[in-house]
Amino acid sequence: MQKREPSLIFCLLMDIIGFATYSIPLLGEFGDILWAPISAVIYFLTFGGFKGAVGGLFNFIEEIIPGTDFIPSFTMMYFYQRSGKKQMQTTMKIS
Numbered sequence: 086m087q088k089r090e091p092s093l094i095f096c097l098l099m100d101i102i103g104f105a106t107y108s109i110p111l112l113g114e115f116g117d118i119l120w121a122p123i124s125a126v127i128y129f130l131t132f133g134g135f136k137g138a139v140g141g142l143f144n145f146i147e148e149i150i151p152g153t154d155f156i157p158s159f160t161m162m163y164f165y166q167r168s169g170k171k172q173m174q175t176t177m178k179i180s
Contacts, residue, residue: 090166091131096159099127104154114151121148132162 103124106116125145129137144158 091159091163093160093163095131096163097157099124099131099159100157103148103158107154117148117151117154121145124148128159128162131159132166136162136166 103120106120107113109116122145125141125148128144129141131137132140140158140162147153147156147158
């Protein structure tokens with residue numbers, strides 16, 4: 086059974102939600118305290134394995150530290166995974 090990969094739209098939506106906490110004046114940092122652990126768990130469940138665990142930890146830290154919400158961690162992992170698959174496909178074609 087092949088694992089489904091997240092779509093680019095899903096990853097962008099998760100990053101937008103993380104960034105949206107700043108749209109509520111004075112409540113932004115409180116929103117981050119609530120969103121950081123939820124986002125980390127979603128990240129781990131979405132990407133799984135070692136990358137999901139390390140990325141989830143990075144995502145938690147990125148969401149909890151003030152001023153770093155602009156980092157699109159879900160979208161970065163989406164493109165990282167896609168680039169790895171393209172590289173593997175190219176290597177397999179050459180062999």
